[in-house]
Amino acid sequence: MRLARRFSAGYAEEEGVSPVGTTETVATTTNLKTRFEAGRSGADIRSDLRVIFEPRHAGAIEIELQSRVAPYYGDSIRAQAQGVLAELGIDHARIAIQDEGALPFVIAARIEAAVRRAGLGQGLRALPQSVPLPPPSARDRLRRSRLYLPGSEPKYFINAGLHAPDAIILDLEDAVHPAEKDAARILVRNALRAVDFGAAERMVRINQLPLGYEDLEEVVPEAPDLVLIPKVEHAEQILAVEERVKEIAARCQIDRPIWPMAILESALGIENALAIAGASERMVAMSIGLEDYTADLGVVKTAEGRESIYARTRLVNAAHAAHIQASDSVYSDVGDLEGLGRWAESARALGFEGMGCVHPLQIPVIHQAFAPAQADIEKALKIVAAFEEAQQRGLGVVSLGSKMIDPPVVQRALKLVERARQMGLLRSGKTSTTESLDTT
């Protein structure tokens, strides 16, 4: 009975008519949509699959499988499809799978998406086997590079961590077609659970509210380290997301931080940068989206970026005023690594601590650009050593040779040494301090 009710509700939703809710309705609506699809297949598709789901009211589960890996994982795929359907409460259906070598977490996500598109499996999830969660993410961790991964392209997820970005972003917003939002959020949820992203911070970019709420429902239970909020113009948007994250995290007993990070993408957002940066104590970073920002201004986005200097410096200033990290936009010309290097170096000079990337090849270039120069590290180490010596001897004044060192210079040196340590740029034995930078 339960199945029958859901069944008819699903049809009604698909066809945009009001639900009637009887088994008789099902019997008389067989000319309505009966096939529900998710995922992609084809000669040029890899690591994905196309699922065609046809709910039935008798005849148990019938599976039709075409797969380029059938000789190796055919049995496994069939067994998994059976299991996923059972978890979603489907007892009778025909399911056709055209598989292009998808991994199990993708298979589960695509079947679940097809079932949900049929209006079935509501409130149920078919979760893949999980990998251990990485350690919780620290508020001030390195965020030099954050690699965007389109939320509907599983092939990019699998090895993303191997390229050692500081963060990966599973993107549910601009990289996902509006018609694929539902399926992408299931896929991203499964990826958070089943993919080992190495030491990378696991970020998810949600859609603008209210659609973003649906994203949060799906992904927060899998404890992402950070939620990227797009097109922020007011502090209230941060608070709304934070509130919902807190609520879901409490419900799911997640006791590790899920940091909010804002992306400012409009003139109004930039003007409100300070309020946004200080919207919440949990805010860790703020970034700028230059495509939308330049569109808002009606100017052309150039490789030099002069048109966005005001916005970028204002964002940097606001971020520093609120003691959070400022992160730059992406450099979208993947073929031009030299241009990227120049851009990243100027971003660092402006006070940014990192930027987005759209291809793994950009990561080492960005890391190099955001690394302090060896001479600066040496100098900072000397200042830190002098500072520590002064502390030990109970001196209030730090001096290096005959020169007195001002407190802000000491602060900057401490911060630089700590960053250099995180980046692995200190030769062993040279690091002597990781203590708090608080000096009151």
Next chain:
Amino acid sequence: MTNGFELVTNAAGRVVPAEVNGRKQVAFPGVGKHQPQGSKAAPPIHSAGDYPANGDKRVPDLEIALRKCGLRDGMTISNHHHLRDGDAVALMALETAARMGIRDLMWFPSASFPAQAAVIELMEAGVVHHIEGSMNGPLGDYCSQGKMRGMGVLRSHGGRWQAIQDGEVHIDIAVIAAPTADAFGNATGSLGKSACGSLGFALADSMYADHVIVVTDNLVPFPCVPWQIQGNNVDYVVEVPSIGDPAKIVSGTTQITRSPDRLKIAEHVARFIRDVGIMRDGFSFQAGAGGIALAFVDYLRCMMKEAGVKARFVRGGSTRYLVELLREGLADYILDGQTFDLAGVESMARDPRHIATSPFTSYNYNGKGFFNQLVDVVVLGATEVDTHFNANVVTHSDGRLLHGIGGWQNCLFAGCTILAVPSFRDRIPVIVDEVTTLTGPGEMIDVVATERGIAINPLRQDLLDRVKGSPLPIRRIEDIQREVERICGGKPQRPRLGQNPVAVVKWVDGTVLDTVWQAVF
């Protein structure tokens, strides 16, 4: 006896037929264990008195040439594959034989290409009995399905020379496509509109075949130099409008992969070679034209520049990336086996340091050594490798023929052999418990480099010692296997293989290393 085949188990534990295409075989007895006997084969002695006194060996067309060579049923016709997928001469020869009503030929190419899929029709029609040589694509499927009347024999480039030299394969008529030739039969691959670089794969055919026909679309007055093929071995010269499609003979440019995962593998390989100290002044290496191999050369080139290190020679498959090394003074010589792109062809034609080599000098095991033994490090691909470092390069994991052995087995004799492979392809793990088809014994394979880490063969304690303290991701091969099986959702099923042998894999000394079984489609 299974279906008329007597099967024996060789030293690698593989079940192999005792007889192939009517010839008794020696089962692989272990690396370096087989002792060849007797003398080399030789063609009949000819007399200059039987050839035109003015040296003009031209005949009007290929049919006349074949007729004059005495083509008849059951003979063996050979071709080389330097024109790759652009070759028109092999089909020209076989189709001419078909028109002449000839049957049951053995086709003996140095490799076959998809453009030659029409040979399937010639096999169906009875013109060709079977193929001994690499088969892939449609030809590979045809053989894998057990439709070929004889058994396929897969040999390395060096093994092909060995088989010809040792008389295991007797070539009745060699039909040699020549981008440039003179009327005496001297031929070169370096020049002409269909230039392909080296003609090394045709050298044995020209020396050992009973009859040799040179087919060219660029006839020049004597002398055609450098005479990679010597007219003194040639019976007839045939001029044709075109020997092939230049666009498919060499690629305009070879491209480095942009796949970040493959680049990561290439980077691992280059760093390994540097960090274990193989990259030092006067060293040598081999790299092919695959995406990973090209990228590896590019990484290594930067590291060589940074360290001020120069190679004595590089072994190609040449591409523009090797040519750049030569031009930048980062290598003294390119010893080239085949030429993959235009830059390689032009370099060989103009630069005396870019040397065309044959499988005799580079690869032939049944000789007094071969120069690939002198190469410090080679970077190769594989379809599968097992936890004992045994590798498969000829079949898909389900047993279907995928590609030929090429120089792969011969390269295993280098100082350090590195397989550069992704840890899985389309969910199919590359590191397996047991390879489907054994192509290279694990004792010959030193390193498996994947995007997830580098595994060193425990037999190479010296390499293990040299990477101690290195930041390279050195891992046990079993660890990489386990991680990949977790990602892929468990160990793959063992694909079902048929009961009938459809081809054998020869080792470099002519012994039988493994069997390719009829695939279950």
